[in-house]
């Protein structure tokens with residue numbers, strides 16, 4: 105009797121799961137016709153085109169995360185939440201561009217004692233006189249130009265400075281010569297960079313030069329990485345037919361390179377209830393899962409999403425590898441923040457393809473970056489790139505002298521090609537011949 109009740113409870117739980125799954129798959133996932141679910145394996149999923157999937161990931165993210173204020177160092181890798189404006193003229197005053205002498209009027213000049221260092225406050229210069237000064241030093245009032253050190257000669261005992269540049273007349277440099285005029289680079293209040301610009305080391309330098317100590321940037325999306333699959337050892341060589349977890353180590357830094365703040369990375373047991381609870385309890389803005397995306401008995405991700413009340417925005421993409429990738433909107437966090445989930449396949453190259461397709465545009469949008477993919481560029485192919493008959497193919501390639509070439513070891517489960525790749529070529533259905541132009545997405549470097 106007890107066994108019978110247990111069996112009935114199990115069947116009821118399974119039916120609930122089926123109903124939740126129906127609701128999930130019947131939701132607006134961009135399918136014109138949602139095929140009826142008839143078997144455990146579920147309906148055929150309608151794969152959206154690669155470009156469409158990326159656009160949905162970018163748009164599905166909604167508005168960028170709110171602005172926060174960060175010290176310059178800590179702002180690196182974020183996107184500016186507002187335009188960067190200059191707090192001062194640059195240069196803030198007329199400055200010498202070279203080591204030499206500030207000169208007033210045509211030469212020869214009577215040389216004043218001393219030397220104006222960078223950061224010094226020079227006395228005004230009378231007509232017909234000169235004073236030595238360092239590159240970057242403030243030009244004295246009255247000085248019209250700078251005579252470079254290599255062009256001048258000081259007459260011993262005489263205190264006179266001559267122009268030995270050999271220029272016609274040698275009467276000294278023309279007005280403004282080797283002077284960086286005040287405001288040449290920008291005026292105070294001028295916009296230097298628009299909102300959405302990535303804060304790089306050079307941007308931090310410019311911000312400091314322009315007078316900033318802190319920057320308003322978008323908060324980075326908090327990402328939790330859930331690695332699904334009981335079979336995966338986390339250390340040592342692969343054993344007993346079980347592949348070593350390669351995606352935890354690979355994806356955390358890959359996503360961080362694209363603006364994620366990875367707040368956690370953990371394994372979740374192969375159990376729908378536990379996965380559902382992990383999805384419900386996560387405080388991340390974006391959850392990224394690996395594995396268990398395939399339809400069928402092992403496809404626990406769909407079941408857990410259905411039980412969580414998630415809504416699918418993308419449910420498989422016409423891309424190889426990476427076909428079963430998905431994007432879902434999770435119910436908001438307890439404090440009302442929207443949450444999204446990117447489901448990546450367990451096969452490592454497919455997971456990488458999924459990450460660049462869905463996670464990267466999503467993270468960049470949430471992080472407030474103006475450009476959904478700054479690291480993509482069009483390049484010539486040095487040899488033909490094989491394609492899939494119907495789907496976009498993402499192929500590891502290397503740059504050569506005559507263009508990009510495909511790499512060996514690009515098959516299922518293989519990371520060897522990717523490890524030496526400069527990028528992933530976006531190969532349209534049917535492939536491309538040598539000499540064609542294709543888009544290449546950069547693979548993060550060291």
Ligand SMILES: Nc1nc2c(c(=O)[nH]1)N[C@H]1C(S)=C(S)[C@@H](COP(=O)(O)OP(=O)(O)OC[C@H]3O[C@@H](n4cnc5c(N)ncnc54)[C@H](O)[C@@H]3O)O[C@H]1N2
Pocket residue numbers: 331332333335336346347348349350351352394395396397398399402403425426427428448449450451452454
């Ligand atoms: N009947 C069908 N079967 C499959 C189809 C299909 O259309 N019909 N699609 C295949 C494709 S395409 C892919 S890709 C995979 C996706 O499967 P899952 O996302 O459910 O992946 P898993 O079964 O969990 O794992 C697949 C494979 O990858 C290994 N794996 C998993 N996680 C990791 C990890 N973190 N590090 C390294 N390796 C990992 C795992 O051991 C499996 O061997 O579905 C196909 N099936």
Ligand code: MOO
Pocket residue numbers: 423424425426427428449451453454516
């Ligand atoms: O399309 Mo799967 O994603 O072959 O690797």
